[in-house]
Amino acid sequence: MSDRPVFHTLALDCPDPRALAAFYADLLGYAVTADSDDDWVTITGPGPQLSFQLAPDHVPPTWPKNDVPQQAHVDFFVTDIAAAHQRVLALGGLAIDPVEPPAPSPPRGFRVYADPAGHPFCLCRPTRNAW
Known part of the structure; x- marks a missing residue:
């Protein structure tokens, strides 16, 4: 090793x-x-x-307001951000930035969400060297 x-x-x-x-x-x-x-x-x-x-005693982050800092976040690659957005919401996640549903091929390569405990995470379009 x-x-x-x-x-x-x-x-x-x-x-x-x-x-x-x-x-x-x-x-x-x-x-x-x-x-x-x-x-x-x-x-x-x-x-x-x-x-x-x-x-x-966990206090959920309030990002982007920063009253309680985000502490950490995870980025996940997805090939279809619009479909993944719907999946996150259906599972109890929350859209943070932006909050409106994405277009089928959004120009921005990432979106920010919160899991049910308030931890921020991003759904990101893969970069050329990612996979």
Whole structure:
């Protein structure tokens, strides 16, 4: 093994790890791991895994107002931003910037959303070197 770190997991604090894991598992087509419990839930799929850690006093970010900073965010590549937008909303996510539905081929290459616990994330059009 090399001494170079390899990206493995992004963990998000949240008030309900199972619910937030279900949101991202549905969004990404991932599965909840068998060793998950009420305090720590992990989902796995074709990319790096995501974990969700119980934080009963979690305060959702208020980005872009910055009353409570965004803390972290994740970017996801999608080939059809308009279809992914509808999927995010159907799963309980919230459009933040912009809030209106995207055109079929929007000129801007990303859109900002919040998951059900308030964490911002972006849906991004892939760059040439991304895949």
